[in-house]
Amino acid sequence: MEGDVVEYRIDRGSGVPAYVQIVEQTERALRIGTLKVGDKLPTARQVVAATAINPDTVLRAYRDMEHAGLVELRRGLGTFVTRSLARPGAEDDSPLRADITAWTARARAAGLERADILALVTATVDAYDNEQTTQRHPRRPGAEKNDV
Template sequence: MQFRVDRTGGIPAYVQLAGQVREALRLGWLKPGDRLPTVRDAVAASGVNPNTVLKAYRQLEFEGLVEARQGAGTFVKASLRSVDPEVMTDLRDHLAHWVLRAREAGMNDEGARALLGAVLDDKDTEGER
């Protein structure tokens, strides 16, 4: 897992880090038993203060998603995955194809995110969820 922090937005760095762990859990990139990067490694990758990483890890621990083991590190305790891995792979492939089509049509990433968000928020697709 490689952390990244967007300093241009108004979202605190610890919230971004915790969100990235949650995202990795939802997508199945992290599973129970996996070790999160050490604070030192997370600091080196993201350029944030060690206390910021610790705050993110404490938040995740409070949520019951990770557990700190003295002298061993921080480990994933729970999963947020709600879809079968094969289904997730199929959905990812379809979405990757859609993104490729959108880019070929001249849509930039910001436009694609806006369109995806609009579809997710669309009341007409609620019954299909």
């Protein structure tokens, strides 16, 4: 690959540091299979040219990902993906992805903006996880909070 598998976009108004955004966008690409083991990330110079951020910021993100075992920095060659985060069902061509795409189109048609959609999805996932935890670990009738 020539480093064009992922294009970083920095949201300066988000309050999230640019290096964290690069790490999060890379992890997302690893989860959905856009990036695969062996793929080359864009060079720091390419990221700087595309985003107008400091080269040290890009290098910090790449070092953080290297420490996490996601990428390997090879001197003179570039930065390469060493581990996938993809799970079955998250691929570009999965039926779940098609369902989410259709739902997103309905949400947009209803007037929801990106932040609204993300908040709704996050709240739904949180509620689902809480429900599953409650079902797996029901409280005993009469049990006190500290009596676990």
